[in-house]
Each structure stands twice: as C-alpha cells, then as structure tokens.
Amino acid sequence: MNDDDDGANRLGEYLRARRGTLTPDRVGLTAGTNRRVPGLRREEVALLAGISADYYLRLERGRDSNPSMQVLEALARVLQLDEVETAYLMTLGGPRPRAPRRPREEHVPARLHHLLGSIDAPAFIEGRYFDVLAANAAAIAFSPRLRPGNNRLRSLLLDPEEREFHQQWEQSVRAFIALFRHSTADDVDDARAIELVGELSLASARFREEWARQGVKSFSGGPVHVQHPVVGPLELHREKLQVEDLILVVYYADEGGPTAEKLRMLQSLATPPLQP
Numbered sequence: 001m002n003d004d005d006d007g008a009n010r011l012g013e014y015l016r017a018r019r020g021t022l023t024p025d026r027v028g029l030t031a032g033t034n035r036r037v038p039g040l041r042r043e044e045v046a047l048l049a050g051i052s053a054d055y056y057l058r059l060e061r062g063r064d065s066n067p068s069m070q071v072l073e074a075l076a077r078v079l080q081l082d083e084v085e086t087a088y089l090m091t092l093g094g095p096r097p098r099a100p101r102r103p104r105e106e107h108v109p110a111r112l113h114h115l116l117g118s119i120d121a122p123a124f125i126e127g128r129y130f131d132v133l134a135a136n137a138a139a140i141a142f143s144p145r146l147r148p149g150n151n152r153l154r155s156l157l158l159d160p161e162e163r164e165f166h167q168q169w170e171q172s173v174r175a176f177i178a179l180f181r182h183s184t185a186d187d188v189d190d191a192r193a194i195e196l197v198g199e200l201s202l203a204s205a206r207f208r209e210e211w212a213r214q215g216v217k218s219f220s221g222g223p224v225h226v227q228h229p230v231v232g233p234l235e236l237h238r239e240k241l242q243v244e245d246l247i248l249v250v251y252y253a254d255e256g257g258p259t260a261e262k263l264r265m266l267q268s269l270a271t272p273p274l275q276p
Contacts, residue, residue, distance in 0.1 A: 009062035011092040016060055017214035018079045019045050027078065049074040067093050084182065088216040108134045112243065121263065122251040125243075126152060128183045129192055130176070133246065137270035138263070142228070142251065153180055153196070157204040167225040167233070177210045178217035219247060230269070231262040 020039035024030060027040065027048060046056035051071060058064045072093045076086040106127040113134055116123050122142040124135035130152040132145075139146045143165065145155040153176055156162050156169075166172045184193040200207040221239040228234055236259060241248045253259035 009065075011065055011067075011089075012060040012062045014089065014092055014214045015045075015075065015079075017212060018081070018085075021213060022080065026080070045075070045078055048078040065093075084218045085216050088182065106131070106133055106246065108246065112246070112248070115248075119250060120267070121253075122146070122266075124249055126247045126249060128245065129153075129196060130180060138267050139251075141266045141270035142263075143226075151196070152176070154200065157200060157207050161229075165226050165228070167227055173206060174210055174215065175217055177207065178215035179219060181211075181214070182216040182218055224251065228262070228266070231265055234259050234262055 019042070020037070022040050024040065024044070027044070029040075029044060042056055042060065043053045046053040049056070049071070051074065055064070059067060069090075072090055073086075076089055079085075081089060108125050112125055116125065116134055116136040119136060120138070122136070122139040124139045124146050125133045127133050132148050132150045132152060134148055135146045145152070145159060145162065156166070156173060156176055163169045180193075184190055197211065201211065219240045219242065221237065224234075224236045224238045226234050226236070234253070235257075236251045236253055239250045239252070241250075253263050
C-alpha cells in the first residue's frame with residue numbers, strides 16, 4: 001500500500017497523483033522540450049493556484065496538513081477536479097471528526113431480500129467493499145459472479161471471464177477502483193479495506209496502477225454493455241440506490257428492445273436464489 005493509506009501524508013499523495021494526470025496543454029501552458037515529469041511540475045501548479053512554490057512543496061511533503069479553504073479551492077480548480085474529487089480533497093486538507101467505526105459484518109434486512117425477489121430484473125445488494133450480500137435469481141443467471149459471497153472488485157480484476165463479459169473492461173476497472181476509494185476514504189484504519197487493497201495490489205498490476213492514480217468517484221448509474229456467454233451482447237441500464245449502508249443495484253433494459261427479450265430468456269433459465 002502507498003503512504004497515503006496509512007494516513008501519514010494522504011493530502012500530499014493525492015496532490016502528487018492528480019498533478020501527474022494533467023499535461024501542460026490542458027491548463028494552457030507550453031510543454032517545452034526539457035520536461036522530465038509526465039504531468040505538471042510543482043512550480044506550475046503553485047503558479048496557477050496563486051501560491052508560492054515553497055508552500056506547495058510543503059503541502060506535498062506533508063509539512064502543512066491544514067491549508068485554508070481558499071488554497072484547497074484553488075488547487076481543485078488547477079487540478080481540474082470534479083465535484084466529488086473536490087469534496088474528497090477537502091476531507092484530506094483539514095481536521096474533521098473521525099467517522100464511527102463500521103462493523104465488519106454487513107447484514108441485509110429481510111425486507112431487502114423480499115424486495116429482491118419481487119424485482120423482475122437482475123438485482124443484488126452490495127456492501128461498501130463491493131461484496132455481494134444478496135442477489136435474486138435473475139442476477140445469478142446474468143452473471144454467476146453475482147452469487148452472494150463474491151467480491152465484485154476481486155472478480156473484475158482477477159477472473160478472466162469478467163474481462164470477456166465487460167465490453168468496456170478498462171473503463172469498468174477505473175470506475176470500480178475510484179468508487180472503492182470513495183467508499184472507504186473516511187476510515188484509514190479499516191481492516192477489511194486494508195486487507196482487500198493488499199490482496200489486489202499483490203495479485204493485479206492493473207489495480208496497483210489505478211490505485212496509485214488516486215481517482216475518486218461517487219455511486220451512480222449508467223449504461224452497461226456486456227457480452228453474455230449464453231444470449232450474446234446486452235445493452236443495459238444500471239441503477240444504484242443507497243439503502244442505509246447498503247447499495248441496491250438493478251440492471252434493466254429498454255422495454256420492447258432485443259435486450260429485454262434476452263433478459264426474459266435468461267430469467268426463464270434462472271434457478272431460485274441462494275437463501276441468506
């Protein structure tokens with residue numbers, strides 16, 4: 001794990017990672033011919049943010065962990081952070097109340113199991129670590145990796161069938177890892193998150209590369225394109241709805257389209273879901 005994961009200099013690590021993703025032309029600067037860094041130089045970030053290069057260096061090296069709101073807003077503007085990334089930067093840049101420790105075991109209430117059974121589409125419940133906690137029969141027919149007990153991040157990175165299943169696998173990997181960082185960012189001592197990051201860092205070079213980028217993303221829905229081994233390509237919509245500390249995920253198709261017919265075919269082949 002990186003230095004930021006032990007809480008030592010999370011702000012500095014985030015600033016360094018984000019400036020490494022920007023090129024001079026994206027911020028209106030001339031690249032020149034003698035650049036030895038892939039992204040922006042520290043001096044360039046400081047200039048554009050209206051702060052001294054020495055002060056910015058202190059921020060990156062962890063010598064000042066409580067900058068003003070104005071400085072953080074200026075850095076967010078220069079680094080072209082979106083709303084979610086800016087909010088994450090703010091949490092790193094100053095003292096805040098420690099979040100209450102969440103219990104390691106995540107429990108799905110009976111009412112959510114009943115809800116899953118009533119949904120006529122692939123649907124499942126996931127926890128903050130992307131563990132599948134419950135799923136209906138349609139979800140398991142849609143993908144056997146959605147059986148309760150599986151971890152979606154682990155499956156995506158380590159299961160070769162997932163690369164074939166997701167037609168936009170690279171995009172999915174980037175989004176999942178950014179979601180995971182956002183979900184676990186408020187507790188640097190979270191043993192389960194530390195365990196999962198350590199496991200995936202050892203097993204997946206792709207995870208190490210993307211985790212070092214320090215991307216953050218909030219939960220959201222959107223289009224999903226998959227290649228199902230039985231019914232072929234599916235173009236779906238995905239909705240993610242937060243229910244207390246859990247996430248209900250539902251995949252559905254445009255009514256009357258070819259994907260809707262394929263989903264009905266999958267549901268006819270589905271077996272009853274696993275009981276909690």
